[in-house]
Amino acid sequence: MNYFQRKKIKDILADNIDSYKDVIVMGWVRTKRVSKNIAFIEINDGSCLNNLQIVILNPSEFPLDDINRGASIKVTGYIDKVEGREQDLEMKAEKIDIIGEAPEDFILQKKRHSFEFLREIAHLRARTNTFGVVNRFRSKMSYAVHDYFYNKDFKYIHTPIITSGDAEGAGEIFKVTTLDFEKLAKAENGEIDYSQDFFGKETGLTVSGQLEAELMASALGDVYTFGPTFRAEKSNTSRHASEFWMIEPEMAFCNLDEMMVLIEDFIKKLFTFALNEAAEEMDFFNKQIDKGRREIIANIIEADFAKITYTEAIDILEKSGVDFEYPVSWGIDLQSEHERFLTEKFFKKPIMVKDYPKDIKAFYMRQNDDNKTVAAVDCLVPGVGEIIGGSQREERYEKLKSRMQELKMDLDEYQWFLEIRKYGTVPHSGFGLGFERLLMYLSGMQNIRDIIPFPRTPGTAKF
Amino acid sequence: MNYFQRKKIKDILADNIDSYKDVIVMGWVRTKRVSKNIAFIEINDGSCLNNLQIVILNPSEFPLDDINRGASIKVTGYIDKVEGREQDLEMKAEKIDIIGEAPEDFILQKKRHSFEFLREIAHLRARTNTFGVVNRFRSKMSYAVHDYFYNKDFKYIHTPIITSGDAEGAGEIFKVTTLDFEKLAKAENGEIDYSQDFFGKETGLTVSGQLEAELMASALGDVYTFGPTFRAEKSNTSRHASEFWMIEPEMAFCNLDEMMVLIEDFIKKLFTFALNEAAEEMDFFNKQIDKGRREIIANIIEADFAKITYTEAIDILEKSGVDFEYPVSWGIDLQSEHERFLTEKFFKKPIMVKDYPKDIKAFYMRQNDDNKTVAAVDCLVPGVGEIIGGSQREERYEKLKSRMQELKMDLDEYQWFLEIRKYGTVPHSGFGLGFERLLMYLSGMQNIRDIIPFPRTPGTAKF
Numbered sequence: 024m025n026y027f028q029r030k031k032i033k034d035i036l037a038d039n040i041d042s043y044k045d046v047i048v049m050g051w052v053r054t055k056r057v058s059k060n061i062a063f064i065e066i067n068d069g070s071c072l073n074n075l076q077i078v079i080l081n082p083s084e085f086p087l088d089d090i091n092r093g094a095s096i097k098v099t100g101y102i103d104k105v106e107g108r109e110q111d112l113e114m115k116a117e118k119i120d121i122i123g124e125a126p127e128d129f130i131l132q133k134k135r136h137s138f139e140f141l142r143e144i145a146h147l148r149a150r151t152n153t154f155g156v157v158n159r160f161r162s163k164m165s166y167a168v169h170d171y172f173y174n175k176d177f178k179y180i181h182t183p184i185i186t187s188g189d190a191e192g193a194g195e196i197f198k199v200t201t202l203d204f205e206k207l208a209k210a211e212n213g214e215i216d217y218s219q220d221f222f223g224k225e226t227g228l229t230v231s232g233q234l235e236a237e238l239m240a241s242a243l244g245d246v247y248t249f250g251p252t253f254r255a256e257k258s259n260t261s262r263h264a265s266e267f268w269m270i271e272p273e274m275a276f277c278n279l280d281e282m283m284v285l286i287e288d289f290i291k292k293l294f295t296f297a298l299n300e301a302a303e304e305m306d307f308f309n310k311q312i313d314k315g316r317r318e319i320i321a322n323i324i325e326a327d328f329a330k331i332t333y334t335e336a337i338d339i340l341e342k343s344g345v346d347f348e349y350p351v352s353w354g355i356d357l358q359s360e361h362e363r364f365l366t367e368k369f370f371k372k373p374i375m376v377k378d379y380p381k382d383i384k385a386f387y388m389r390q391n392d393d394n395k396t397v398a399a400v401d402c403l404v405p406g407v408g409e410i411i412g413g414s415q416r417e418e419r420y421e422k423l424k425s426r427m428q429e430l431k432m433d434l435d436e437y438q439w440f441l442e443i444r445k446y447g448t449v450p451h452s453g454f455g456l457g458f459e460r461l462l463m464y465l466s467g468m469q470n471i472r473d474i475i476p477f478p479r480t481p482g483t484a485k486f
Numbered sequence: 487m488n489y490f491q492r493k494k495i496k497d498i499l500a501d502n503i504d505s506y507k508d509v510i511v512m513g514w515v516r517t518k519r520v521s522k523n524i525a526f527i528e529i530n531d532g533s534c535l536n537n538l539q540i541v542i543l544n545p546s547e548f549p550l551d552d553i554n555r556g557a558s559i560k561v562t563g564y565i566d567k568v569e570g571r572e573q574d575l576e577m578k579a580e581k582i583d584i585i586g587e588a589p590e591d592f593i594l595q596k597k598r599h600s601f602e603f604l605r606e607i608a609h610l611r612a613r614t615n616t617f618g619v620v621n622r623f624r625s626k627m628s629y630a631v632h633d634y635f636y637n638k639d640f641k642y643i644h645t646p647i648i649t650s651g652d653a654e655g656a657g658e659i660f661k662v663t664t665l666d667f668e669k670l671a672k673a674e675n676g677e678i679d680y681s682q683d684f685f686g687k688e689t690g691l692t693v694s695g696q697l698e699a700e701l702m703a704s705a706l707g708d709v710y711t712f713g714p715t716f717r718a719e720k721s722n723t724s725r726h727a728s729e730f731w732m733i734e735p736e737m738a739f740c741n742l743d744e745m746m747v748l749i750e751d752f753i754k755k756l757f758t759f760a761l762n763e764a765a766e767e768m769d770f771f772n773k774q775i776d777k778g779r780r781e782i783i784a785n786i787i788e789a790d791f792a793k794i795t796y797t798e799a800i801d802i803l804e805k806s807g808v809d810f811e812y813p814v815s816w817g818i819d820l821q822s823e824h825e826r827f828l829t830e831k832f833f834k835k836p837i838m839v840k841d842y843p844k845d846i847k848a849f850y851m852r853q854n855d856d857n858k859t860v861a862a863v864d865c866l867v868p869g870v871g872e873i874i875g876g877s878q879r880e881e882r883y884e885k886l887k888s889r890m891q892e893l894k895m896d897l898d899e900y901q902w903f904l905e906i907r908k909y910g911t912v913p914h915s916g917f918g919l920g921f922e923r924l925l926m927y928l929s930g931m932q933n934i935r936d937i938i939p940f941p942r943t944p945g946t947a948k949f
Contacts, residue, residue, distance in 0.1 A: 026744040049739045051910045069706035095910040123911035146902035149705035162641040178625040183940045184714045187947050197662050201718050204678045207670045215667045222947035242612035243532035251647045255664045276512045281489040439609035447514045447558035448586035477646045484650050484685035
């Protein structure tokens with residue numbers, strides 16, 4: 024099959040090959056133009072956005088009639104440098120083998136297809152320019168995340184997907200079970216015996232790896248998770264999916280203000296990686312998806328993130344004179360319109376808002392001395408508002424326990440979580456970044472369904 | 487909190503710090519020895535296996551009575567180089583702050599605890615030498631996987647966790663649902679209406695990302711997955727977990743023999759990474775877990791993997807004169823005893839066995855011309871037998887369809903999978919490597935429960 028001999032188009036176009044002769048290329052046909060004395064085929068192999076132009080000087084000797092758009096072919100030939108053309112490399116074909124044919128009416132025609140249409144054929148959409156770029160971008164940015172943390176000596180932790188507690192009451196949970204539904208449906212007394220279930224109790228899909236990451240940070244220092252999380256919410260919006268990947272770092276010996284420095288560094292390093300190491304993809308997004316996206320990202324890298332408290336934020340909003348849809352007063356949860364006013368209109372750059380009212384935040388956040396607020400922080404960026412949320416965690420056993428009791432939580436379910444506060448507890452902080460949100464922000468892509476290869480949303484789980 | 491100022495013990499011991507004065511270290515106390523004029527504390531911060539020795543020259547001025555094993559402390563002082571000692575760096579304490587106390591009877595005492603006991607306190611076991619090492623090793627080897635593929639220009643694909651088909655009939659599947667069990671249990675007619683479920687149909691947890699990876703390889707070329715997979719099998723063995731991470735590369739334009747070259751390279755590169763980049767962990771395993779482990783791994787890196795067919799393997803086994811528990815004849819699935827005989831006794835090195843009888847292999851494997859075998863390969867290593875399984879996939883639409891019909895599979899469920907065979911189909915191959923199996927092999931750890939931070943096994947899903 025010549026897997027090791029064939030050249031990837033990416034390398035050919037970057038002039039990164041050792042010989043211009045006896046070159047083998049394999050890929051899928053994007054266009055074909057045939058005239059009497061010459062023919063052109065553009066071929067793409069998924070290695071990069073650009074196609075390689077194949078030139079056929081004696082068309083009658085090649086099986087061109089059987090080569091439709093979408094077909095896979097193997098081309099043997101030599102590379103020619105053509106001066107003064109946009110794409111200055113092309114390949115002269117000496118031999119073309121058809122690997123797999125495609126029908127003339129292959130569904131991906133040259134015209135532009137709508138994203139909605141392409142969602143219905145998720146098995147083929149990665150063969151389009153946009154979704155090729157999106158998938159390569161997703162892959163590169165995944166690597167960027169691992170590379171950032173590896174070089175900072177954070178330990179990557181695989182937290183469990185099947186869990187027995189709802190970490191933070193973050194939303195509805197998918198149940199995981201091996202109970203026999205038919206038996207259940209035929210049971211006469213209406214009772215469910217979870218001791219018969221696979222794990223001997225009720226289990227569900229994780230909504231966050233944070234609590235387990237806290238356990239590990241209390242032994243290893245700096246850790247992070249990067250894995251799938253789930254929400255069984257019937258929100259059919261362009262920003263919600265039922266299954267998505269979260270990045271959740273957790274740092275021992277780190278307080279809120281220190282974490283805010285880390286968050287700023289993290290965002291800037293990831294954004295810099297995107298501009299430099301995923302330049303092809305960012306250029307595409309900048310041209311085809313959202314003009315000016317590159318500049319927005321570059322500006323964030325240059326900016327000094329503003330840092331204010333929630334109380335200061337409320338003060339700014341109240342004095343703004345803006346007629347918000349949701350009225351502003353101390354104690355409200357900031358809405359997107361408020362966040363965007365702060366970051367876009369008032370500060371005109373990313374900001375971090377800290378010390379939120381405890382009643383609108385999760386039980387595990389560290390209680391501030393004012394008894395009203397907790398050490399939470401949200402990072403807001405122009406265009407969307409919140410992109411990262413985090414907090415210093417309550418490391419004091421008694422404080423955490425009494426807060427949990429106040430909220431009528433089942434302490435037994437959180438035994439381990441409480442216990443690490445009894446044995447050499449340490450101040451620690453962590454944050455969460457939705458990977459798809461990050462990709463949407465960098466790319467300007469508007470629908471989360473277009474950022475995930477095979478998205479899961481209410482009513483949709485094809486394949 | 488001095489998160490950015492503190493030095494990690496790893497860097498101090500590697501003499502990788504910029505100043506020996508005003509050093510801040512934070513971590514957990516491992517041992518304390520106090521005499522009248524001098525005291526010693528060994529502290530570990532999770533950054534490496536070794537503790538840092540803290541020397542206290544005027545013990546009466548320090549709060550040593552309140553510092554028990556397990557407590558977290560912050561030490562300020564200076565680093566002293568001590569010549570002629572095994573660990574030649576120590577820290578003279580000028581100030582010690584207790585961050586979090588631990589009771590005198592802290593559960594992790596200096597004595598050696600059994601792995602069985604430590605499994606019951608998974609929230610604390612990462613504070614022991616062995617599990618600190620295991621977790622750092624897991625993190626490093628995860629990075630090794632991503633690094634290998636990134637540098638080979640493979641695209642990392644996040645395949646869905648919630649799926650609607652049982653990819654390969656690989657085993658029992660966990661159901662994922664939001665159906666109301668109580669309602670179900672009270673239903674009178676015993677009927678289950680999946681249209682009311684979250685995705686409008688039956689869904690379960692993925693057993694493999696392979697089929698989706700095939701779809702993506704048919705657009706992007708070289709791809710891989712690295713994510714959690716699930717088996718709802720009630721096997722309570724030391725090698726089975728209900729939730730584990732799989733690495734599944736899938737290569738377009740690659741046939742079986744070519745993939746075998748890639749598999750050998752992959753194993754050797756990962757093993758080399760372990761010896762070089764995770765030397766501390768490998769040294770620990772070699773000393774504490776399985777003497778000679780390093781040599782076994784080094785030998786595999788040096789070996790030329792033998793390559794034989796299944797038919798040749800059967801021939802060797804039949805002629806061996808060995809009295810196997812499971813009798814040998816053409817058509818049987820190779821058992822561990824057979825695999826180990828081949829790799830340990832006969833070849834005395836890793837081997838790859840290819841072209842297995844089609845009836846013992848999955849439907850998607852490419853049918854060989856003999857009509858009896860398929861292009862499957864297993865890679866066997868001394869000590870365990872199979873460590874990697876893979877195959878060239880059936881890329882011919884008609885052949886695949888008729889095989890699926892033969893096996894009475896629901897073609898509708900596999901519409902996308904079949905369809906890519908119609909539009910520019912390409913020969914492609916892929917393999918799967920269980921990440922925990924890899925870690926167990928490299929480390930010599932014997933139980934999969936000790937390789938996963940919070941393992942899920944039948945009856946066990948704590949936290």
